[in-house]
Amino acid sequence: MTVDNHNDNAAIGVFAWLQPFLVRLLQGTLTLLAVSLLIFLAARALPGDVANMILGQSATQEQLVSLRAQLGLDQPLWWQYLTWLGGILHGDWGTSLSNGQPVADLLALGVRNSATLSGVALAVMLPLSLLVGVIAAQFRDGLVDKVFLGMSMVANAVPDFVTGTVLVALFATTVLHVLPAVSFIPPGDSPFSYPDALVLPATTVIIPGVMYLARLVRVAVIDVMATEYIQTAELKGLSPSRVLFRHALPNAVAPIIPAASLVAAFTVGGVVVVEYLFAYPGVGSALVDAVTNRDLPVIQANVLVIASAYFIFNLIADSLAQRDEASGAQGRSKA
């Protein structure tokens, strides 16, 4: 009987642990559905008839009617939405109005390039922010620390295209000519084959990210170094570097993990402007092009992809932060 009870408790425990996650997943799915509906409706509000836009002014009435039927534009709005959504779930994102290619193919290229850019940026950003944060914490309230705090305030306040343009001026045009100002990557080629084209766009994303994360690392290290646990380690006569790397740093990493997911979200959110600035062929620049061409299916697809990625990273950040808070509160009540 006691064993049964124990098992029951374990099952309840697992469920209690899973439940907030499942609730979040459900809420997240509903939110994304609402996002897709909003995108669909906004795109449908576009003035002008799509069939007219494709066929031009010389089209006959008959041609227009048949194209509308072909595109499903004669169906009721809710049916169009469901068809669009159903197509996406099957991997059919429609056809580009400007060049007749399947949107899914264009999207796959864009997503790969944008993910490469964001991935490279994050891979550099995370270790670098740990390093910068620890250095700033070591020189707390000193000159290095103050310079860092000032720079991080500026880097986080200034828009991405300003950071990027200053980098272009420094490294590509005005001062030095060591890197390309425009990231030319032929369609179909991997961005890794053109590493110099990746440097400036990635750096534009890395600078504000590092400046944001390193601040959190700095505060976390300062907090941890003030705990009794670290003071004991110091009194035991452990070397400062051992105290820092073996005892302080692992504890300081925990609070920045949710923040790193947040920065991943910001990186995704910044793709439009950064990619436009460097003409980097990803989802962001594809979106700006599609807006110029009024290419509805492409606009919808790219906005949906960017918003979903941004939403998911935010959701992860939220869940991690809440879990941390919960365990932190438990730890405190125990202490």
Add this chain to the structure above:
Amino acid sequence: MSTGVEMTLTTHRRVRPRAASGWWRLWASAQVRWGVILLVAMTALVVIGPFLAPYDPAAPVGKPYAAPSAVAWLGTDNLGRDVLSRVLAGGVYLAWMAPVSALLSVVTGAAIALVTAYYRGWTDLVLKRSLDVLLAFPGVLLTLLCVSVFGPRPVLLVGLVVLTLMPGVARVIRGAALPLLDREYVLWAKAVGTPGPVIILRELLPNVSSPLLVELGLRLSWSVGILSSMSFIGYGIQPPAADWGLMVSENGTGLGTQPFAVLAPIAMIILYTIGGGLIAEGAARVMARTEGKA
């Protein structure tokens, strides 16, 4: 440490703080003061700038991308227009659109947060979920989507920036207001039958003044960011108007020959955003101090 005494003093005072003391504490922060001074100075420059401009910002005065000279102190731009005159005239849109967007997003976001946090119920749930939907649109995304449909009109741009930034404000202020609802002074006010709106205005609002100012500074920088980015990618302020974000994209190709046409408007954008950043940072430090953190 001596902070023990101070902390009991501050916690004691926070039981019934007055609105004035909250704002005064924020103004005592040097960073907040410098931020406000910088913003006032920039706004003044933007307002009187067009009168100081030596030339008509829309008229060519020389060859395209001419280097700085006695005639044009900062040189000319891609169409031979005077860069100095365009920089002086180019903040007009930003100077009203950014503060208005920031203020409106903070006011509506805080109002939604405080009212729904206090009353709860299903409206709270519905609003929270609707704001979640808006929160899924980062930076320029919502603005770009809607501008592509309705065209780049300044009032529409302001409305979209508010829609983009307001949910974030509501989230933060809601988080700051929820713990207040369990405080003795709120419970007491409820117990003696104080009407809800009065509690919200007199008990909750003064106690979220620091996060409100952090949000205002932050959202001001972000408004400048979104608005100038929209101009930069060609869906904000339209040519031939002079606008800092637009100037950066117009003269981008001339960066090698005439960098001032790009760097001058960039310097203005940086100064303007730093104003908001300083306010946010100063207010955040005041907040951390009152909460007893480093």
